[in-house]
Amino acid sequence: MAKKTPIPELKHLDHVLVSETAIKRRIGVLADQINRTYRGKDLTVIAIVNGALIFTADLLRQLRTPLRLDCIRASSYHTGTQATGKPVIVDNLKLDISGHHVLLVDDILDTGNTLSAVRELIIAKGAASVRTCVLLDKKARRLVPFEAEHVGFEIPNEFVVGYGLDFNERYRNLPCIGVLKSKYYAPKL
Numbered sequence: 697m698a699k700k701t702p703i704p705e706l707k708h709l710d711h712v713l714v715s716e717t718a719i720k721r722r723i724g725v726l727a728d729q730i731n732r733t734y735r736g737k738d739l740t741v742i743a744i745v746n747g748a749l750i751f752t753a754d755l756l757r758q759l760r761t762p763l764r765l766d767c768i769r770a771s772s773y774h775t776g777t778q779a780t781g782k783p784v785i786v787d788n789l790k791l792d793i794s795g796h797h798v799l800l801v802d803d804i805l806d807t808g809n810t811l812s813a814v815r816e817l818i819i820a821k822g823a824a825s826v827r828t829c830v831l832l833d834k835k836a837r838r839l840v841p842f843e844a845e846h847v848g849f850e851i852p853n854e855f856v857v858g859y860g861l862d863f864n865e866r867y868r869n870l871p872c873i874g875v876l877k878s879k880y881y882a883p884k885l
């Protein structure tokens with residue numbers, strides 16, 4: 697096989713917090729938990745995009761239940777690393793979830809604002825049950841009480857990018873989770 701071209705943006709990372717191998721391994725464990733929970737049940741997965749896109753794609757291929765997939769859009773980080781007030785939830789669900797078991801998937805649980813708002817929306821639509829699976833959990837930043845049933849990694853209070861997570865829409869394609877070098881946060885003049 698031809699040698700892979702290295703991703704130049706990997707050099708933008710100050711340090712890697714979670715490696716590609718660690719993510720792969722942990723997704724296997726999460727999938728086992730989720731497979732046990734929903735064995736024999738009809739499951740609807742709702743991914744909060746864009747952030748959850750890559751995590752969801754990898755997780756779903758390890759799930760062994762005849763599931764349905766839908767996406768919802770939520771944005772709280774409009775520019776830079778700071779949330780700008782309440783998340784905007786764009787309810788563009790195509791599937792009817794009334795009476796269905798829902799697994800919400802997101803990249804990271806931070807203040808809890810996004811997941812609690814989306815969870816309320818799912819409950820209001822009459823879901824039979826709602827559980828949450830996040831790859832990352834920044835417990836120290838919680839503003840509203842929220843616990844995810846399935847957590848990949850608890851991480852410290854640092855702004856991370858990669859594996860779906862962006863900084864100004866860049867870096868989502870990195871295969872690992874890392875912290876950017878400070879010079880890449882600097883606004884372009």
Ligand code: 5GP
Nearest residue numbers: 747805806807808809810854855856861862
């Ligand atoms: P919350 O509503 O829990 O504060 O934040 C959820 C959303 O904020 C996540 O889905 C993610 O899009 C964004 N977010 C929170 N922390 C980080 C971070 O460290 N890095 C990036 N790139 N996005 C984050």
Ligand code: MG
Nearest residue numbers: 744747748803
């Ligand atoms: Mg997000």
